[in-house]
Amino acid sequence: MTTMTLNAGEAGPAEDQTANPASESAVEQSAVKARAANTNIEVTGTVGSPFCDDAKLSMRNVNVFYGEAQAIHDVSLDIGRNQVVAMIGPSGCGKSTFLRSLNRMNDTIEGCRVEGELTLDGEAIYGPKVDVVPLRARVGMVFQKPNPFPKSIYDNVAYGPKIHGIASRRAELDEIVENSLRRAGLWNEVKDRLDKPGTGLSGGQQQRLCIARAIAVSPEVILMDEPCSALDPIATARIEELIDELRQNYTIAIVTHSMQQAARVSQRTAYFHLGKLVEVNDTETVFTNPEHELTEAYITGRFG
Amino acid sequence: MEMHFDQHISRQFNEDLESLKTEMLEMGGMVTRQVADAVEALANADSELAEKVLKVEEEIDRCEMELDEHATLIIAKRQPAASDLRMVMSVIRIARDLERVGDEASKVAKMAIALTDEGTAPRGYTEIRHIANAVRKMLNDALDAYTRFDVASAMETLAEDEQVDMDYRSAVREMITYMMEDPRSISRVMNVLWTLRSLERIGDHAKNICEQVVYLVKGADIRHGNEKNMR
Numbered sequence: 001m002t003t004m005t006l007n008a009g010e011a012g013p014a015e016d017q018t019a020n021p022a023s024e025s026a027v028e029q030s031a032v033k034a035r036a037a038n039t040n041i042e043v044t045g046t047v048g049s050p051f052c053d054d055a056k057l058s059m060r061n062v063n064v065f066y067g068e069a070q071a072i073h074d075v076s077l078d079i080g081r082n083q084v085v086a087m088i089g090p091s092g093c094g095k096s097t098f099l100r101s102l103n104r105m106n107d108t109i110e111g112c113r114v115e116g117e118l119t120l121d122g123e124a125i126y127g128p129k130v131d132v133v134p135l136r137a138r139v140g141m142v143f144q145k146p147n148p149f150p151k152s153i154y155d156n157v158a159y160g161p162k163i164h165g166i167a168s169r170r171a172e173l174d175e176i177v178e179n180s181l182r183r184a185g186l187w188n189e190v191k192d193r194l195d196k197p198g199t200g201l202s203g204g205q206q207q208r209l210c211i212a213r214a215i216a217v218s219p220e221v222i223l224m225d226e227p228c229s230a231l232d233p234i235a236t237a238r239i240e241e242l243i244d245e246l247r248q249n250y251t252i253a254i255v256t257h258s259m260q261q262a263a264r265v266s267q268r269t270a271y272f273h274l275g276k277l278v279e280v281n282d283t284e285t286v287f288t289n290p291e292h293e294l295t296e297a298y299i300t301g302r303f304g
Numbered sequence: 305m306e307m308h309f310d311q312h313i314s315r316q317f318n319e320d321l322e323s324l325k326t327e328m329l330e331m332g333g334m335v336t337r338q339v340a341d342a343v344e345a346l347a348n349a350d351s352e353l354a355e356k357v358l359k360v361e362e363e364i365d366r367c368e369m370e371l372d373e374h375a376t377l378i379i380a381k382r383q384p385a386a387s388d389l390r391m392v393m394s395v396i397r398i399a400r401d402l403e404r405v406g407d408e409a410s411k412v413a414k415m416a417i418a419l420t421d422e423g424t425a426p427r428g429y430t431e432i433r434h435i436a437n438a439v440r441k442m443l444n445d446a447l448d449a450y451t452r453f454d455v456a457s458a459m460e461t462l463a464e465d466e467q468v469d470m471d472y473r474s475a476v477r478e479m480i481t482y483m484m485e486d487p488r489s490i491s492r493v494m495n496v497l498w499t500l501r502s503l504e505r506i507g508d509h510a511k512n513i514c515e516q517v518v519y520l521v522k523g524a525d526i527r528h529g530n531e532k533n534m535r
Contacts, residue, residue, distance in 0.1 A: 288390070300385050
């Protein structure tokens with residue numbers, strides 16, 4: 001693709017999960033049209049530093065298709081160990097699609113095809129012998145809308161370890177549940193009502209429960225797809241604080257529409273535009289002096 | 305990268321940034337006028353004009369405070385990033401420099417009043433006029449470079465400060481000679497020295513403004529001789 005035009009097909013089914021309010025998306029799209037001059041800029045490759053020395057996840061020349069439509073164009077990116085990488089960009093830019101290809105969540109979407117080299121600790125994520133169930137235990141995911149199971153708080157967290165066979169005895173499970181809830185910063189708030197339904201918690205608590213559920217299976221990487229967009233500022237601040245703590249033990253990739261959030265929680269920021277990776281740089285650089293014109297235009301609210 | 309501060313989705317944001325820049329340049333205009341008036345008051349022994357300079361200084365102080373407040377509001381409301389952030393930061397820094405140029409102009413005005421009262425023959429005025437012309441040009445060019453986001457012209461103006469510093473040092477040596485030749489002139493020549501000092505400082509502030517042009521356009525912090533930071 002040589003000219004950059006907004007192609008509705010590129011939004012693809014991946015945006016279903018993130019379920020942006022239609023109005024927001026419409027505003028963004030009209031803004032893109034209003035700034036058509038900006039979008040005529042051709043993206044030929046990624047500027048900045050997409051690679052790093054200690055890569056946990058390594059992606060090379062990744063292309064993702066939904067049937068005929070190509071959603072990701074030749075993206076290469078490393079995600080460093082114990083690092084938070086923020087992925088930003090306007091709706092339909094492919095950041096969620098890219099995130100979901102990292103633990104093969106796209107496998108469930110019919111007609112979705114992922115090409116290129118994607119490795120976790122040097123092992124191919126799309127290798128023929130890879131079983132996606134343990135893969136998704138290693139690469140956990142937290143979604144935009146908190147989605148606790150309709151079970152007790154305890155069972156929400158204990159479910160993963162049980163099915164992955166990490167723990168079977170009650171005492172072991174108890175320990176995992178407590179540890180996970182503590183790490184997610186939720187333990188003190190729920191320790192006296194572990195048998196109550198997870199769905200009865202507040203939005204922010206539910207999201208922390210989902211994070212506890214994700215870390216209960218001892219993942220190495222946590223993917224977060226707009227984890228705070230349904231939360232109030234206080235709950236958001238808690239989750240952001242948590243992301244920073246989790247970084248000590250996990251590698252994190254987060255998709256966010258909040259520029260300030262990307263600036264606050266990440267060490268590196270990747271800017272996607274119409275399925276291409278435009279720029280990857282230290283977060284500090286991206287928000288004070290980005291290299292690419294499109295990054296500048298997006299983060300300063302000139303379009304997108 | 306080109307500078308465009310009128311292309312935000314939010315029209316209000318465009319206007320906020322535009323009016324911040326306009327306000328700063330208006331303040332720059334006032335301060336430039338102050339320097340010119342102060343130097344003229346000195347050259348023509350016009351204490352009335354010098355008094356006017358002292359009065360206008362209060363207005364300049366008020367301008368600085370207003371600019372600070374508007375910049376703070378933009379940060380609070382918009383959380384500017386990249387070039388927008390650099391624009392706001394540069395305006396805050398330049399406002400402070402302009403305010404200090406205003407202070408120096410007032411000092412020159414005070415010296416004008418003192419020297420007029422003494423009423424003796426104006427020795428050292430040639431040096432004052434020479435340095436005053438140089439720093440006034442620097443100040444004008446610096447603000448002009450900011451208006452046009454012109455890094456090349458900012459760098460040229462910035463380099464002129466070296467010559468001003470040299471002229472200042474040589475003028476100081478000259479004044480010391482006068483004082484040694486005629487100790488009765490010490491108090492008067494000291495006033496001339498303070499004036500030269502103020503003018504030299506104005507050159508430094510103009511240089512700071514040039515550095516902010518580079519910061520705004522290139523995102524590089526070249527203060528304190530860090531010109532290697534320019535990419």
